[in-house]
Amino acid sequence: MSTTTDPQGGTFRLSMLLNDSRYRSLTLQAIAAIILALAIFQLYSNLAENLRIAGLNISYAFLGTPAGYDLNQTLIDYNSQSSNLRAAFVGILNTLLVAVLGCITATVFGVIAGVLRLSNNWLVRKLMAFYVEIFRNIPVLIWIIIIFTIMTAVMPGPKLYLGAEPERELIGGLFAFTNRGIYVPAPFFTSGFGGEEGSGLNWLLVIGVLVASFFAARFVTASANAKQAETGVRPNTMYLNLAIWFVPVAIVLFILGLSWDMPDPLANRFNLRGGLQIGAPLIALWFALSIYTGAFIAENVRAGIQAVSKGQTEAASALGLRPGRTMSLVVLPQALRVIIPPLISQYLNITKNSSLAIVVGYADITATLGGITLNQTGRAIECVLLLMAFYLIISLLISMGMNVYNNAMKLKER
Amino acid sequence: MSDLHAHSVSFVRTETIPQSAPPMTASGPLRWGRENLFATPANGALTLVALFAIYLILSATVPWILNGVWNAGSLSECREILNGTKGACFAVLADRWDQLIFGYSYPADEYWRPTLAFILMLVAIAPVLFFDLPRKLLIVTALFPFVAFWLIWGGTIWTPIFALVGFVVGYFVYARFVTRSFAIGFFGGIAAALATWWVSGFIVPTLAPEEPFLSSVPSRDLGGYMLNMMLGVTCVSLSLPLGIALALGRQSSMPLIKYLCVIFIEFIRGVPLITLLFVASVMLSYFFPPERTVDLFIRVVIMITMFSSAYIAEVIRGGLAALPKGQFEAADSLGLDYAQAMRLIILPQALKISIPGIVNIAVGLFKDTTLVSVISMFDIIGMIRGPILASTDWAGLYWELFLFACAVFFVVCYGISQYSQWLERRLATDHR
Amino acid sequence: MYRLRYPKVSDQPPINVADYQEEVTMNKSVLFGAMTVAALAAGAAAAGTLDDVKARGKLNCGVTTGLAGFAAPDANGEWKGFDVAVCRAVAAAVLGDATAVEFVPTTGKTRFTALASGEIDMLARNTTWTLSRDVDLKFDFVGVNYYDGQGFMVPKELGVSSAKDLDGATVCIQTGTTTELNLADFFRANNISYEPVPIETNAEGTQQYLAGACDTYTTDASGLASTRATFENPGDHTLLPEIISKEPLGPLVRHGDNEWGDIVRWTLNALITAEELGVSSANVTEMTTSTTNPEIARLLGSEGTLGEMLGLDADWAKRAIETQGNYGEIFAKNIGEDTPIGLARGLNAQWTDGGLLYSPPFR
Secondary structure, eight states: OOOTTSOOSOOOOTTHHHHOHHHHHHHHHHHHHHHHHHHHHHHHHHHHHHHHHHTOOOOOGGGGSBOOOOOSOOSSOOOTTSBHHHHHHHHHHHHHHHHHHHHHHHHHHHHHHHHHTTOSOHHHHHHHHHHHHHHHTSOHHHHHHHHHHHHHHHSOOGGGGOSSSOSSOOBTTTBEEETTEEEEOEEEESSSTTGGGOOHHHHHHHHHHHHHHHHHHHHHHHHHHHHHHHHSOOOOOHHHHHHHHHHHHHHHHHHHTEEEEOOBSSSOSSSOBSSEEEEHHHHHHHHHHHHHHHHHHHHHHHHHHHHSOHHHHHHHHHTTOOHHHIIIIIIHHHHHHHHHHHHHHHHHHHHHHGGGGGGTTOOOHHHIIIIIIHHHHOOHHHHHHHHHHHHHHHHHHHHHHHHHHHHHHSOOOO | OHHHHHHHOTTOOSSOOOOOOOOGGGSHHHHHHHHHTOSSHHHHHHHHHHHHHHHHHHHHHHHHHHTOBOOOSSHHHHHHHHTTSOOOBTHHHHHTHHHHHHOSSSOGGGTHHHHHHHHHHHHHHHHHHOTTSOGGGHHHHHHHHHHHHHHHHOBOTHHHHHHHHHHHHHHHHHHHHTTTOHHHHHHHHHHHHHHHHHHHHHHHHHHOOSSOSBOOOOGGGOOHHHHHHHHHHHHHHHHHHHHHHHHHHHHOSOHHHHHHHHHHHHHHHHSOHHHHHHIIIIIGGGGSOTTOOOOHHHHHHHHHHHHHHHHHHHHHHHHHHHSOHHHHHHHHHTTOOHHHIIIIIIHHHHHHHHHHHHHHHHHHHHHHGGGGGGGTOOBHHHHIIIIIHHSTTTTTOOHHHHHHHHHHHHHHHHHHHHHHHHHHHHHOOSOO | OOOEEOOOOTTSOOOOGGGOOOOOEEOOSOOOOGGGGGOOOOOOSSSOHHHHHHHHTSEEEEEOSOBTTTBEEOTTSOEESHHHHHHHHHHHHHHSOTTOEEEEEOOTTHHHHHHHTTSOSEEOSSOBOOHHHHHTTTEEEOOOSEEEOEEEEEEGGGOOOSGGGOTTEEEEEEOSSSHHHHHHHHHHHTTOOEEEEEESSHHHHHHHHHTTSSSEEEEEHHHHHHHHHTSSOGGGEEEOSOOOSOEEEOOEEETTOHHHHHHHHHHHHHHHHHHHHTOOTTTHHHHHHHOOOHHHHHHHTSSSSHHHHHTSOTTHHHHHHHHHOOHHHHHHHHTSTTSSSOOOOGGGSBGGGTSSBOOOOOO
16 A cells, blocks of 8 residues: 555644644644643652651551451461561452352352243242342442341351350251351361471372372373274273372372361350351351352353354254253353353452452451551551552453453454 | 945034133143243242242241331330330331431431432433433433532532533534534633633632522532432543543554553552542542642542543443444545544444443442442441441441342332343344 | 632731631632532641631531440431530630531541541541551640540350450450550460451441350440440440550641640640639639639630630630530530440549549649
């Protein structure tokens, strides 16, 4: 293409900055850059001036000082003498924990509700529509508060389980459901690294073995596929795979001396001791986020399934596929392409909504760094900036994952 | 042969039997029940489970609601009336109705003002939502912001009038010059409007009466459900033009502008609204010039508007992307410049596609306005968690108040989402 | 489009503020866009707060978002409470009108920013006087209007008689003040463990506690007493004897504006001194003319120039006492034993009665 429409050469006139398409975009960008620079300068000088007047400064030194407060659920070692930075890390891990758990259960709720909304059972269909509408149209903040309140009001206190002759026995001697949380037996290793204290290494080892099993199982499947392609006969790999999955782990667990720490009703007069305690704030937040987001996911799932043209189902039937296989082999793979992108943005929403943990007293990043630390140190600007940086990084990581997926799943056209 | 046959088969009926009703199980409610509730054993089990769930919910709530007390001055009075039986204490709603709706500090004599503004809003928003209404109603829509501002905040009427005059002058300048070049018209219009407002800054104080017809109400005094409504409506309407600009900016071929928009959108979408509200409540005041502070309502409006404009920009970008490339090429081949192409061809179509998405964003945003309760603004949730539950009269209540909050949000949000679905059907002009 | 600016009055001689007109003029210069009219500008941080307050004709006072007895709007939307009375007394002293107060509700998070950024002129929000807040956050605590301490409430049926018996208990904490830190210190010092459940509002803390989700509820003892008063069966709950912290709660102002700090400090002192000297809202007018006690005369402005020294008129303290009553009256009206809150004077009695209230002399 030649650019004959553009004037060739000629002298440069000032009006060309606006009227000539070669220069206009440069002019506009220059103006934008100047305005931006002015705005940033203005904001920055305001900030500096305000801080000077108030006699404050921006300093992150508070991160290193002892936090001074305790937290009720920590995935890493933490006590009130740990630094504010460590408190923030506890918060980050707790945020990630509730976000991951929430994503899993929200998907389960959403898929069940979405499929049931298309059920041919009238009552179930209406009930699911009711569920979806009631949760979609009421703010999540209200749901979190209500669910937390219901949980503490409806579940029994731990007193019932306590003492030598409790009113209620632990369920199967293993579990207790109270309004302070759920108590379950906790696994630990008697002869692993770190002795009685235990160490993260043990779990790393177990996870490592599982990962190795995963690759081994994949290799077995791949070679079975190759064999099938070659000879037309598929070797039975089920037992081999089962063995690959379970035997090594069992051996490792045995060597490490796996044993279970049971909730003990006698150790303390206020609470069950021992075992793994899943705190009520976590459960309430987790459940509230899951059931709220589940309603949105249900709509996505329904839309995804409905987006698959009816001809596909009919074609599958014509080929003689049973309804179950039609769903799993024809409809779902196509529906997933529609479902996954909005699903991921729902996951993003769960992560962001988990910041509402403060209303139930769950120690997430907003409650530690953006809550108690901010309250106690008064370092508002620093805390809020760090908080935003954290959420931004998480969101960008999730969006990156989504872009990778989208590119992989894109319909290859032309 | 044939007549033999005719004689031998003498019992052939000559008239039809009257139609009998289909068997019980094949018609009426029984058939409907069998097909819709008990089609298969698994389906039947599902029905029974659902029935049981419904029973559980109803048996827990219905007696409690029916036994409710509507007339009492405090929770302890309620408990006396209930006399140990289980029942709700809805008296709190009657006692604190004004606070739930208008907050605790809006002057009680002036409640008619926000109420009138609300009714006017319904009128103003109708022609936007329903295309069949006479287009003349859009005049009401255009005037509504100024009237509503005056009604809710009060003060001298000249403020909104001159604000309006600024827009009108800006529009005339735009209309005069747009034929020459869109840029001149657009920026000229903005400059003219700004100039008008600057001049009116000198005029208004001299015109302002000592005792304005509507007494002035500071925005700190806004509260209750009214605050949710106002934040929702204001922020959505402000973020629409901003969202369009951001969406266009993101598609721009100018790298600086494009990346500015991308960074802004991704940043805002990457952080939770609550951190933005923290910014509004604890950080933003440091960024204003030292000699003035901007009140919390404005700061929150700024942050929520930024928040929703990023989301709306993404929806509109989706609308732009969904347009066939031919539309862009057709506009180019007609010789339209960028502004004309966008204004006359691209945006009308892209916006039409985006409307359901924008409505969804609006509903989500309206729900999210409850988060302002976390930063000490007294919206409906803030009123409940703050003054009402902190008062000695009503401390200890819970369900009644939150049930009420659920109800008011559900009514509005469900209404809007039903509208959105109707609109989607209405706009679906293609054939499937 | 325009905003309000206020004439500078700093160079004017002290005037009778009672006659002070709300001299708010509209300024023309600032153009902010149509909606910003609502952004009523508040005072400046740099210029004297006193001048700003006078010019504005209103005192912006930061309070809690709702704590019965201390600061909460009633059914008519009018703020009532112990902290509120301090705000009103300052407004009466400075502006001559106890109702000329704009109450700005703040949370534990927003209160310091609100004060530092000039959004409020003073903070009267049960805020504990600590070194780091005074020094690091650059605020001035002007005095103590309530000596509090962190306590524990437990159900009687739990059979706990001392906080040291709480090993392993689940503790509901109302966050916001120094509560979390004191609690951590206490349990660490006694080498016992606990499960903290931090709760944002008192209403939710109460709900958790009553539902048995925690064994004990901890916050300032005054708050516990007022919370217990709202229970269905207050007798089933008891306050443990331990008070694990010192919580001197008092109003604070920005560091560096000493003139303004002095005014708030001495208004508070005036309320305390008034009680000590037997001046009350009922007899203050009569006392002004009839008193023979020189200190009362100086306090009420019939003798000396104390008001002038503060940059106020002579009647400043008289107005504060007249409208709000002396410290004892404020206490009795809002949180005293005859109110639902039902707090005893305890540490908050005058030094002459064995309490800690001890105002420097008015001289």
